[in-house]
Amino acid sequence: MTPDPPIVYVVDDDHRMRQALANLVSSLGLRVATFDSATAFLETEKTDAPSCLVLDLRLGSTSGLEVQKQLATGISPPIIFVTGHGDIPSSVRAMKAGAIDFLTKPFSDAELLQAIELGIAKDCKARVERRELTDLRRRYKLLTPRERQVLPYVTTGLLNKQTAHQLGTAEITVRVHRREIMRKMQAQSLAELVRMSCTLDLL
Amino acid sequence: MENAVEDSLQLKEHLNNLISILALPAMWSGTEPQQVIAALLDVLLVMLQLDFIYGELLEPNGSQSSKMARLAVSRDVAAQANLTAKLADAGWIFDATGSPLCGPNPAGEGDVSIARFRLGLIEELGVIVAASRRRDFPDVFERLLLNVAANQAAIWLQEARRLSEQRQLGTQLKLDRDRAEELLLASEARWTKVFENSAVGIALTNLEGRIEMTNATFQQMLGYEERELVKLSFFDLAGNETRKSGRALVAEILAGRRQQFNFEEQCFRKDGSYAWVRNNVSIVPGADGAPRYILAIVDDISDRKLAEESLRQAQARLSRATQVATAAELAAAIAHEINQPLGAVVANAHASLRWLSASSPNVEKAHEAIKLIVRDGNDIAQVVRRTKALFAGVKPVRIALNLNELADEVLRLLQGEISKRPILVKTDLDEELPLVLGDRLQIQQLLLNLVLNAIEATDPVNDREKRILIRTAVQPSSAIRVEVADNGIGLQDPDKAFEAFFTTKESGIGMGLAICRTIVEGHDGELWAKSNSGAGTTFGFTLPAGSNRHDEQPQASALDR
Numbered sequence: 165m166t167p168d169p170p171i172v173y174v175v176d177d178d179h180r181m182r183q184a185l186a187n188l189v190s191s192l193g194l195r196v197a198t199f200d201s202a203t204a205f206l207e208t209e210k211t212d213a214p215s216c217l218v219l220d221l222r223l224g225s226t227s228g229l230e231v232q233k234q235l236a237t238g239i240s241p242p243i244i245f246v247t248g249h250g251d252i253p254s255s256v257r258a259m260k261a262g263a264i265d266f267l268t269k270p271f272s273d274a275e276l277l278q279a280i281e282l283g284i285a286k287d288c289k290a291r292v293e294r295r296e297l298t299d300l301r302r303r304y305k306l307l308t309p310r311e312r313q314v315l316p317y318v319t320t321g322l323l324n325k326q327t328a329h330q331l332g333t334a335e336i337t338v339r340v341h342r343r344e345i346m347r348k349m350q351a352q353s354l355a356e357l358v359r360m361s362c363t364l365d366l367l
Numbered sequence: 368m369e370n371a372v373e374d375s376l377q378l379k380e381h382l383n384n385l386i387s388i389l390a391l392p393a394m395w396s397g398t399e400p401q402q403v404i405a406a407l408l409d410v411l412l413v414m415l416q417l418d419f420i421y422g423e424l425l426e427p428n429g430s431q432s433s434k435m436a437r438l439a440v441s442r443d444v445a446a447q448a449n450l451t452a453k454l455a456d457a458g459w460i461f462d463a464t465g466s467p468l469c470g471p472n473p474a475g476e477g478d479v480s481i482a483r484f485r486l487g488l489i490e491e492l493g494v495i496v497a498a499s500r501r502r503d504f505p506d507v508f509e510r511l512l513l514n515v516a517a518n519q520a521a522i523w524l525q526e527a528r529r530l531s532e533q534r535q536l537g538t539q540l541k542l543d544r545d546r547a548e549e550l551l552l553a554s555e556a557r558w559t560k561v562f563e564n565s566a567v568g569i570a571l572t573n574l575e576g577r578i579e580m581t582n583a584t585f586q587q588m589l590g591y592e593e594r595e596l597v598k599l600s601f602f603d604l605a606g607n608e609t610r611k612s613g614r615a616l617v618a619e620i621l622a623g624r625r626q627q628f629n630f631e632e633q634c635f636r637k638d639g640s641y642a643w644v645r646n647n648v649s650i651v652p653g654a655d656g657a658p659r660y661i662l663a664i665v666d667d668i669s670d671r672k673l674a675e676e677s678l679r680q681a682q683a684r685l686s687r688a689t690q691v692a693t694a695a696e697l698a699a700a701i702a703h704e705i706n707q708p709l710g711a712v713v714a715n716a717h718a719s720l721r722w723l724s725a726s727s728p729n730v731e732k733a734h735e736a737i738k739l740i741v742r743d744g745n746d747i748a749q750v751v752r753r754t755k756a757l758f759a760g761v762k763p764v765r766i767a768l769n770l771n772e773l774a775d776e777v778l779r780l781l782q783g784e785i786s787k788r789p790i791l792v793k794t795d796l797d798e799e800l801p802l803v804l805g806d807r808l809q810i811q812q813l814l815l816n817l818v819l820n821a822i823e824a825t826d827p828v829n830d831r832e833k834r835i836l837i838r839t840a841v842q843p844s845s846a847i848r849v850e851v852a853d854n855g856i857g858l859q860d861p862d863k864a865f866e867a868f869f870t871t872k873e874s875g876i877g878m879g880l881a882i883c884r885t886i887v888e889g890h891d892g893e894l895w896a897k898s899n900s901g902a903g904t905t906f907g908f909t910l911p912a913g914s915n916r917h918d919e920q921p922q923a924s925a926l927d928r
Contacts, residue, residue: 178707180743184714187736191721191729246710269710273717 168213170284171195173241175205175231176220181269185218185246185276192277194284202231214291216264216283218276221247221254229254232261239294242283246271300364306348314341318354319361381508384414388516392523400424400524401433404493407520408437415509417499419474421454424486424493427528432493438474450474454496472500480504484517492524568644568665571651574621574658576601576614588644588667590637601663606633606641613646620650621658631668633786643672679783704750708743715740767802767913768810770849774837777814784822790833797840803847804913809886816883817851817906824855824904831902842909846892850907858896858904883908 172189174196176182182198189196195213199205205217217240221228232243242264247254255266264286265279307315317327324342328335351357391410395403404422412420417439424433436451453473472479479498482505486492495517497505505513562569568585572578578596586593589604605613609632616628627649633641645666653659715736722729722736774794778785785792803810818837825833836852880896883906887894892910899905 178711180708180711180739180746181714183739184711184718184736184743187718187732187739188714188721191718191725191732191736269706270713271710272713273721276714276717 168211169195170214170287171197171211172280172284173205173210173215173217174198175200175202175217175228176246177201178220181220181246188273188276189218189280192273192280194280202228202234205231206234214284214288215241216280216287217241217243218280219243219245221245221258229257229261232258232263242286242290244276244279244283297363300349300360303349304364307345311341311345311348314338315345315357315361316366318342318345319358319366321354377508381512384508384512385515387414388512388519391516392519395523400527401435403520403523403527404433404495405435407516408435408495411495411497411513411516412437412439415497415499415505415512417497417504418472418479419450419498421451421496421498422493423455423495424524425491427532440475472498474498482510482513484513486517486521486524492521492528495520568663568667570596570601570663570665572601572661572663574661576617576661579660585665588636588642588665589634595637601661604634606635609633613648617648617661620648620661626650631672634665642667643669676783701750705747708746708750712740712743712747715743764806765804766807768805768807769800769802770810770814770839770847770910771796771798771800773807773811773814774839774849777811777818778837780815781818781822784819788822788826788833790822790825790835792835793837795836795838797838800839800841800847801845801912803890803910805890805910806886809889810910813883813886813908814849814851816880820880820906821851821853821855821904824853824857827856828854828902841912845912846909847912848907848909850905852899852903852905854899854901854903857898857902880906 172194174182174185174189176185176198177200179200182200186196186198197208199208202219217235219228219231228245228247235243243258243262244264245255245258245266247266247268258266264283265275267275267279304312314327314331317330322330324338325335328338331338345351346357349357349360351360387410391407395406398406401424404424408420408422411417419436419438421436422434426432434451434455436447436454438446438450441447450473468481468483469478470481471477477500479500480502481496481498484495484497486494495513497509497513499505562582565582565584568588569582570578570585571580577600578598581593581596586596589596591599602610602613609630612630613632616625616630619625620628627647629645629647631643631645634644636642645668647664647666649662649664650658651660651662719733719736719740722733774796778792778794818835821835825835831854834854836850838848838850838852840848840850842848880894884894887908887910890910892908894906894908896904896906
C-alpha cells in the first residue's frame with residue numbers, strides 16, 4: 165500500500181493567519197489541515213502520511229513550546245515555529261527541543277517552503293525508519309525460541325562448531341538453525357543480520 | 368544853714384550806704400543763699416541802726432523756708448533763735464501789705480515800726496522784715512536802701528537759683544548720659560555676642576555692596592577670612608545668575624520700594640566651589656534715618672539643596688525609566704497588533720503569486736487570497752489610526768501664548784540641568800514678539816525637548832566653552848521664528864534627526880524630535896535643523912502669528928537682517 169501524499173498541519177489561534185498559512189501551503193502544492201488550538205490538533209486522528217506541523221509560538225492559552233513538549237512523548241511530526249516577534253530564549257528552547265525552524269512573521273514563501281520540505285523529508289525518513297523497525301520486529305517474532313537463542317552466537321561471529329559446543333548440541337543442528345534465521349529475517353548476509361540485531365537492540 | 372549841712376552829710380551817708388549795698392553782690396559769689404541773707408541782715412541791722420531784722424528764705428518748691436533774725440541788743444545765738452521762732456509764729460508779719468506798721472516790740476519793750484520787703488515780685492523768694500523803735504522808721508532813704516537791698520538779694524538769689532538748677536540739670540544730664548552709655552555698652556556687648564555666635568552668617572556692607580563686617584559663620588561658610596572679605600563686594604560672591612537680580616533688588620530697597628527681600632542663590636566659595644545659601648537682605652538706617660548699611664543674613668542651605676537635587680535626579684531617572692519601559696511595552700503591543708495581520712498579508716500575497724505564476728494559474732484561489740490581503744491591510748490601517756490617537760492624547764487647547772515667556776519658563780524648568788554643567792545659556796528674545804495661538808503644554812514640551820537636546824549635545828564637548836542661544840524673532844512673513852542653537856557635537860545628517868527612534872544618545876529613545884515635529888506640524892508650523900557654520904546644530908521652528916500684541920507692524924529683527 166502506498167502512503168497518502170504529504171500533509172502540513174497548521175495550528176494558529178489567529179483566524180487570519182491560519183487562513184493565510186493554509187493558502188500559502190496549498191499554493192505550494194501541499195495538502196493542509198488547520199487547527200485553532202493545540203488541543204484540537206492533539207485530539208485529531210491523523211492520516212498516514214508524511215507531515216510537518218506549523219505551530220504558532222504564542223497560542224491563546226497554551227504556549228507552542230508546551231505543545232512541543234506534549235508531542236515529544238508520542239510520535240510527532242517535525243515542528244516549524246512561527247511567531248509575531250521572535251525572542252531568542254524561546255527560539256533556542258524550541259530548536260533544542262527538535263524544531264525544524266523558527267520563522268518570524270512576516271516570512272516569505274521560500275522560507276516556509278524550505279522549512280516545510282525539510283520537515284517532510286525528515287518525517288519521511290522517520291516514517292521509513294519506523295516502518296523498518298516494525299517490519300524487523302514482525303520478522304523476529306517468526307523465530308522459534310531456540311532460533312532466538314542461537315541468533316546472538318551467530319551475530320557475535322562464533323563458528324557453528326563453537327556455537328554447538330557452547331549450546332551442547334550438534335554442529336549440523338546449529339547450521340539448520342542458522343539457515344532458518346537468515347531466511348526468516350530476510351538477511352542476505354551475516355553483516356545484514358548484525359545490522360538488524362543492532363536496530364532491534366539485541367546486541 | 369546848719370540844717371543844710373546836716374542834710375548834706377546825711378545824704379552823703381545815705382549815698383555811701385547805697386553804694387555799699389550795691390557793692391554787696393560782688394562779695395556773695397560762691398556762697399550759699401542762707402549766708403547771703405545772713406550777711407545782708409547783719410549789714411542792714413548796723414547800717415540802719417535797726418532794733419531787729421528778720422529774714423525768711425523760701426526754697427524753690429515753696430515747701431521749706433530758712434528763717435533767721437538779728438537783734439541789735441544781743442548777738443547771742445539763742446536770743447536770735449528765740450526771736451526767729453517768735454517772729455515766724457507771728458501771723459502779723461505775713462498780713463503786712465508793705466505799708467509801715469506799728470506794733471508791740473516782740474524783742475523788747477514798747478512799740479516798733481516795721482517795714483516789710485519782698486524778695487522777688489510775689490515774695491516767691493522770701494521776705495525781709497526790718498524793725499525800729501523810731502516812730503518815723505522807715506524814712507524815704509531807709510525805704511530806698513532796704514528796697515535796693517531786697518532787690519539786690521532777690522536778683523542774686525534768682526541768679527543763684529538758676530545756676531543751681533543748671534548745675535543740677537547738668538548733674539542729672541551727666542547721670543543720664545552715663546547711664547545711657549552704660550546701657551549702650553551692655554547692648555553692644557550683647558549684640559556683638561549675637562553677631563559673633565550666630566548660627567547664620569551675617570554680613571554688613573555699605574550701600575554699594577562693599578563688605579564692611581562679617582561674622583565667623585559667614586567667613587566659614589565661604590572659606591574666607593575677614594580681611595579678605597572686606598576687600599570684596601557682596602555681589603562678587605554671588606553666582607552668575609543672581610548677581611544681576613541681586614543688584615536690582617538692592618536698588619529697589621534703596622529706592623524704598625521694598626523693606627527687605629530674600630532669595631536663594633549660589634555663592635562662590637574662596638576655593639571656587641559653590642555654596643547654596645538663602646539670603647535675607649535688609650537696610651540698616653544710620654542715625655539720621657537714611658540707609659547706612661545693607662545687612663545680609665545668610666543661611667547655608669547646601670545640604671538641603673543637595674538633597675533636593677538628588678531627589679530631583681532620582682525622579683528624573685525614574686521618569687526616564689518609566690518612559691523607556693512604557694515605550695518598550697507600547698512598541699511590543701503595537702508590534703503584535705500589526706504583525707498578526709501583516710504576517711497574514713504577506714503569506715496571502717505569496718500564495719497569490721504562486722497561484723498566479725503556476726503553469727496553470729489558479730485565478731480563483733488567488734482572487735480569494737487577495738481579498739483577504741485587502742481586508743487585513745485595512746485592519747492594519749485601523750491599528751495605525753488607533754495608535755496615533757493614543758499618542759495624540761487629549762485634544763490640544765489653543766490659547767494665545769507669549770513664546771518669550773515660555774522660553775523663560777522652560778529655562779527655569781531646566782535650571783537644574785543647566786546648573787549641573789558649566790554651560791552658558793543666553794537668550795535673544797524679541798521684545799515685540801506677537802502672541803501665537805497654541806497648546807501651552809505642547810509648545811512647552813517642544814521648547815523643553817529642543818533645549819534639553821541642545822544641552823545634551825554639548826555634553827561631550829571638552830575643548831570649548833559650552834554655549835546655548837535661544838532666539839525669538841518675527842519673520843518678514845510675520846510668522847514667529849524660534850531657534851535653539853548649540854555648539855555641541857552636531858548632527859551628521861540633520862534631516863534624519865526627526866525620524867522616530869533615531870537617537871545619538873545612550874539615554875534617549877529617539878522620540879523627542881519626532882514628537883517635536885508632530886507638535887509643530889499640529890500648529891501649522893515648520894521644524895528644521897541645520898548644522899552651524901562653526902560647531903553644533905541649530906534647531907528652529909516657525910509658528911504662524913496669532914494676534915499681534917502691538918497694533919503696529921511687527922519689525923524684522925536682527926536675525927532676519
